[in-house]
Amino acid sequence: MLTIDGFKQALRHTQTEIESQKDTLTDLDRAIGDGDHGINMSRGFEAVLSILDEDYDSLGALSKKVGMTLMSKVGGAAGPLYGSAFVKIAAAFGDAKEADFALVKEALLEGTNSIKARGKSEAGQKTMVDVWEPFALNVDEGDNYDSQLNELVQKTEDMIATKGRASYFGENSRGTIDPGALSSSILLSALMKEVG
Amino acid sequence: MKKLIGEASELVSQMVEGMVHAHPELYGRVDGVNVICRADGAKSGKVGLVSGGGSGHEPAHAGYVGDGMLDAAVCGEVFTSPTPDMVLEGIKAADGGNGVLLVVKNYSGDVMNFELAAELAEGDGIKVDHVVVADDVAISNKEDRRGVAGTVFVHKIAGAAAASGKSLEEVKAIAEKVASHVRSMGMAVEPCYMPVSGKPGFDLNEDEMEIGIGIHGERGVERKPVSDVDAIVDDLLGHLQKEVEPGEVAVMVNGMGGTPLSELYVTYHFVAQKLEAAGYKLKRKYVGNYMTSLEMHGFSITLLPLDDEMTAYLDAPSSALGFKL
Numbered sequence: 001m002l003t004i005d006g007f008k009q010a011l012r013h014t015q016t017e018i019e020s021q022k023d024t025l026t027d028l029d030r031a032i033g034d035g036d037h038g039i040n041m042s043r044g045f046e047a048v049l050s051i052l053d054e055d056y057d058s059l060g061a062l063s064k065k066v067g068m069t070l071m072s073k074v075g076g077a078a079g080p081l082y083g084s085a086f087v088k089i090a091a092a093f094g095d096a097k098e099a100d101f102a103l104v105k106e107a108l109l110e111g112t113n114s115i116k117a118r119g120k121s122e123a124g125q126k127t128m129v130d131v132w133e134p135f136a137l138n139v140d141e142g143d144n145y146d147s148q149l150n151e152l153v154q155k156t157e158d159m160i161a162t163k164g165r166a167s168y169f170g171e172n173s174r175g176t177i178d179p180g181a182l183s184s185s186i187l188l189s190a191l192m193k194e195v196g
Numbered sequence: 197m198k199k200l201i202g203e204a205s206e207l208v209s210q211m212v213e214g215m216v217h218a219h220p221e222l223y224g225r226v227d228g229v230n231v232i233c234r235a236d237g238a239k240s241g242k243v244g245l246v247s248g249g250g251s252g253h254e255p256a257h258a259g260y261v262g263d264g265m266l267d268a269a270v271c272g273e274v275f276t277s278p279t280p281d282m283v284l285e286g287i288k289a290a291d292g293g294n295g296v297l298l299v300v301k302n303y304s305g306d307v308m309n310f311e312l313a314a315e316l317a318e319g320d321g322i323k324v325d326h327v328v329v330a331d332d333v334a335i336s337n338k339e340d341r342r343g344v345a346g347t348v349f350v351h352k353i354a355g356a357a358a359a360s361g362k363s364l365e366e367v368k369a370i371a372e373k374v375a376s377h378v379r380s381m382g383m384a385v386e387p388c389y390m391p392v393s394g395k396p397g398f399d400l401n402e403d404e405m406e407i408g409i410g411i412h413g414e415r416g417v418e419r420k421p422v423s424d425v426d427a428i429v430d431d432l433l434g435h436l437q438k439e440v441e442p443g444e445v446a447v448m449v450n451g452m453g454g455t456p457l458s459e460l461y462v463t464y465h466f467v468a469q470k471l472e473a474a475g476y477k478l479k480r481k482y483v484g485n486y487m488t489s490l491e492m493h494g495f496s497i498t499l500l501p502l503d504d505e506m507t508a509y510l511d512a513p514s515s516a517l518g519f520k521l
Contacts, residue, residue: 026393034275034412039392043205043273071312075250075276077305080312118308164304165414167340172415 002099006194007062008052013190015045021186028179032166037078037179044074044082059099063090063107077164078180081115081128082187088114101141104195108136108188119163126159126166126173128180135188145192149185156181197389197396204391208251208271215258219517222262226285230271230278232258233289238267243358243367244290247299247351248283249306250275252388253411254453256348256487259518265355266299266516267292274391274490275412277305283313287322295323295364297371299350301343302330303412325364327354327371331380331498333435334408334417342410345450345487345498346378349510352519356512370509377501379439381408381432384452384494385422388413397492407431411452411489425459429466432497433474440499442475446482446510448498453488455495460484463495471499480510486518 002010018025018041025038047069056062063086071083092107093099099107112132116122123133131152139148154177161173164180201207212230216223224235231248238244247257248270257269267290272278278286287296296317300310307328314324330338331346354371362370385405387396390413397413400406405428406416449464451457464483471478479502487496500506514520 023393026395030395030397034410034414035390035393035395035397036273036276039390040273040276072279072281075272075279075305075309077277077303077308079277079279079305080308119304165410165412168335168342168410168417169415170417 002059002104002191002195004056004059004062004097007059007191010190010194011045011048011052011066013193014187015049017186017190018042018045018183021182025179025183028176028182031176032161032169032173033179034165036076037183040074040076040078041183044070044079047073058095058097059093060090060095063087063093077119078183081119081180084114084118085111085132101195104191105136105139108132112136121163124159125163126156126161126178127163128178128184130156130159130178131181131184131188146189149189153177153181153185197394199389199391199394201391207391208273211251211254212258212271222515222517223258226289229282229285231268231282231286231289232261232271233268233286234261238290238292240292241294242292243294243362243364244268244287244292244296245299245351245355245358245367246270246283246286246290246296247347248272248278248286249301249303250277250412252490253487255485255518260348260351260355260516262514262516264359264512264514264516265351265519277303277309280309280312280316283310284316287313287317287324288320291322295325297354297358297364297367298324298326299347299354299371300326300328301347302328302341303343323364325368327368327375329375329378331375331378332410333379333381333439344380344382344411345448345496346375346380346500348448348486348519349378349446349498349500350374352514353506353509355514356509359512370505374500374506378498379436380496380498381435382411382450382452382494382496383407383416383428383432384409384492386454386493388453388490388492391490406494409452409489409492409494411487413489413492425463426466429463429470429497433467433470436497436499437474440501444477444479444502445471446480446500446502447471447478448482448486450487450496450498451485452492452494452496453485454491454493457484460495467497479507
């Protein structure tokens with residue numbers, strides 16, 4: 001069961017993990033992008049940390065605040081993508097103070113759809129969608145979430161990017177995992193740990 | 197990598213402060229945001245023109261704020277699209293009551309953030325439209341092409357059209373005309389270094405160069421042994437000439453930020469020689485730093501086929517520091 005406190009804990013955990021993998025995210029982005037993903041995500045989650053001390057009446061209110069914060073702090077493509085995902089997740093949570101596995105899964109599907117719509121992207125293009133979509137569609141309660149997420153991240157290594165800045169490198173984008181896929185797995189892993 | 201900066205995270209805000217302080221007659225700053233606007237505010241009745249994107253491209257974009265060009269420039273973090281709330285501030289600062297046109301370079305982040313801002317502005321009752329520039333022929337798929345130095349011609353020509361009192365629809369039409377005809381391609385012999393991480397955009401051996409670079413420090417589409425500039429110009433023009441027919445053109449040789457002017461003029465010398473031999477008439481010529489990539493050592497070539505309308509707008513007065521005629 002995901003509670004408001006659990007959700008906050010997941011976001012704090014995400015921030016810690018993003019910080020510790022900041023250089024990895026940036027290096028992956030240097031290889032197939034413009035080398036700022038770690039820096040941007042770190043700035044965004046640092047800002048998220050500062051809103052977690054406030055009280056929220058619902059999962060929806062917290063998620064919406066996180067979305068707006070990411071949208072205004074991350075920049076680049078990741079800002080609007082993560083931002084709109086959290087805003088859509090907020091709509092799915094609504095006024096609920098806690099969410100069971102089914103509701104979390106539904107919210108993640110909504111988040112996925114929002115990322116796809118905003119980024120005009122589909123699965124298979126070597127983007128964060130390649131983690132969000134298959135995970136949200138296929139995850140079952142009690143699964144080994146981390147191993148599923150890791151597998152999805154690794155799968156992006158062999159893909160050729162056809163969306164986002166990595167697509168400029170065409171065939172040369174193969175052989176590097178997608179940094180957005182990795183940051184997505186960090187976030188989803190922290191969230192699922194709280195869902196249980 | 198050595199940098200002449202203070203705290204890297206304050207780079208953009210300190211740059212904006214510096215620009216406004218140095219040129220108070222030209223620039224104002226929207227309070228608390230990295231948005232540069234005209235010192236005298238939005239011009240009532242004129243279509244507002246807003247551009248921006250990540251920083252690190254100076255003089256783009258703030259250097260193009262001024263009479264006859266942009267009304268506001270939104271300065272994101274280095275190489276990172278500004279956020280929608282920042283772009284919204286730029287739109288408000290540029291709105292003279294007759295609508296605002298956004299000039300956006302074709303990067304997924306920029307397009308998303310500017311589109312979100314346009315939605316927010318429309319919610320506030322401001323009429324907003326946008327044009328996307330995708331002039332980089334290094335990318336073969338036209339939809340994925342990046343917006344690079346050709347964007348400056350869009351600023352200049354759309355800016356002059358707006359200054360002459362054209363409507364939002366008319367300014368958009370001429371901006372689209374420039375955007376659909378302008379073509380660019382760039383190269384680098386040395387990468388640039390990200391201010392926060394201190395790392396180069398790519399690792400390049402002493403005897404190698406990157407062809408088909410963008411303006412965000414990213415690798416090019418092709419890595420080759422370095423050759424002399426004569427041959428490099430042949431390579432880039434080969435791509436550009438496939439898409440721009442011989443005729444009257446404006447040509448721009450743009451430095452990437454770390455290229456001496458002497459080298460830019462040498463490059464231009466070969467560009468002019470080869471284009472004229474191929475039947476192009478170089479009606480307007482621009483050599484200098486227009487759209488840079490921090491301290492990257494390289495250049496880009498831009499060609500814009502001209503007609504009388506575009507030529508007249510190119511020649512119209514501009515007070516923008518980055519585009520003195």
